[in-house]
Amino acid sequence: MSEPTSADTRRLAQEALDRVRFEEEALELSDQVYRVARHLAASREDAEELMQETYLRAFRSWQSYTPGTNLRAWLLRILTNFNIDRGRRRQRAPQTTSLDEKGDYYLYDKLEEAEGKPLDEERVIERLSQDSIVEALSHVPHDFRDVLVLVDIGDFSYADAAQILDIPVGTVMSRLHRGRRILKGELAEEVTG
Amino acid sequence: MSGIAFDPCERCEEMMQPYLDRELTVVEMQEAENHLDGCLYCRRRYRFEVSLRRYIRTAANTQMPPELKAKLSQLRIELR
Numbered sequence: 001m002s003e004p005t006s007a008d009t010r011r012l013a014q015e016a017l018d019r020v021r022f023e024e025e026a027l028e029l030s031d032q033v034y035r036v037a038r039h040l041a042a043s044r045e046d047a048e049e050l051m052q053e054t055y056l057r058a059f060r061s062w063q064s065y066t067p068g069t070n071l072r073a074w075l076l077r078i079l080t081n082f083n084i085d086r087g088r089r090r091q092r093a094p095q096t097t098s099l100d101e102k103g104d105y106y107l108y109d110k111l112e113e114a115e116g117k118p119l120d121e122e123r124v125i126e127r128l129s130q131d132s133i134v135e136a137l138s139h140v141p142h143d144f145r146d147v148l149v150l151v152d153i154g155d156f157s158y159a160d161a162a163q164i165l166d167i168p169v170g171t172v173m174s175r176l177h178r179g180r181r182i183l184k185g186e187l188a189e190e191v192t193g
Numbered sequence: 194m195s196g197i198a199f200d201p202c203e204r205c206e207e208m209m210q211p212y213l214d215r216e217l218t219v220v221e222m223q224e225a226e227n228h229l230d231g232c233l234y235c236r237r238r239y240r241f242e243v244s245l246r247r248y249i250r251t252a253a254n255t256q257m258p259p260e261l262k263a264k265l266s267q268l269r270i271e272l273r
Binding site: 023027030031034035038039044048051052055056059103104105107108118119121124125128130133134137149151152153157158173176177180183184 | 206209210211214216237238240241242243244245246248249250251252253254255256257258261262264265266268269
């Protein structure tokens with residue numbers, strides 16, 4: 001075997017450096033990725049499995065990431081792909097159940113009705129517990145929930161969510177629209193019985 | 194956004210979510226703001242939507258368990 005040239009050595013050193021930098025950046029983002037993963041997954045255990053599989057895949061294929069692009073979106077693309085495949089394998093709860101979808105203002109109107117007068121918007125929110133929100137989110141069918149979680153919790157734009165899920169922007173918008181309505185319907189049911 | 198509603202409050206309801214997502218055009222945004230300025234019915238619902246979104250974000254803000262974080266770092270070492 002021939003001796004490595006100094007150019008080879010430099011290249012290897014640079015590659016090692018790039019890899020470490022990638023890994024550190026990915027790990028720094030893990031809290032933010034988890035926040036999304038936790039609500040895409042059915043349980044905490046599921047979320048942990050998703051995170052581990054995502055980071056394993058990311059560390060293996062770090063070279064396919066283009067430096068300077070949105071790393072958080074790249075990681076979430078791996079995560080949602082895995083989550084969707086896993087869902088298909090497990091044939092998760094069917095998505096075809098007819099959804100009792102309410103209007104955009106349904107939750108507001110329900111709360112106002114319960115209050116009997118116009119709402120103090122800040123105070124009425126306190127009627128919803130943290131658990132009730134997490135619970136209601138988990139009842140949103142996953143096609144809608146994926147988009148809802150990426151945009152409303154992960155703070156991704158419509159375009160980013162479309163890229164992550166590999167669906168058209170128009171689909172993101174319609175699923176988001178329906179997902180939010182379903183979520184509000186669930187919340188209304190919890191607060192008003 | 195291509196709205197077809199002629200009732201200004203219905204039109205405002207249509208624009209509400211994309212407005213909150215900052216996905217409206219400048220012209221549409223202006224239209225929504227003009228309506229909200231003059232309509233208490235929509236303004237109340239707008240304020241409610243803002244609070245609700247903030248609240249959902251806060252409620253969903255679950256912390257990653259420290260053991261998981263350690264496991265993720267470990268994955269990096271195992272691959273070497």
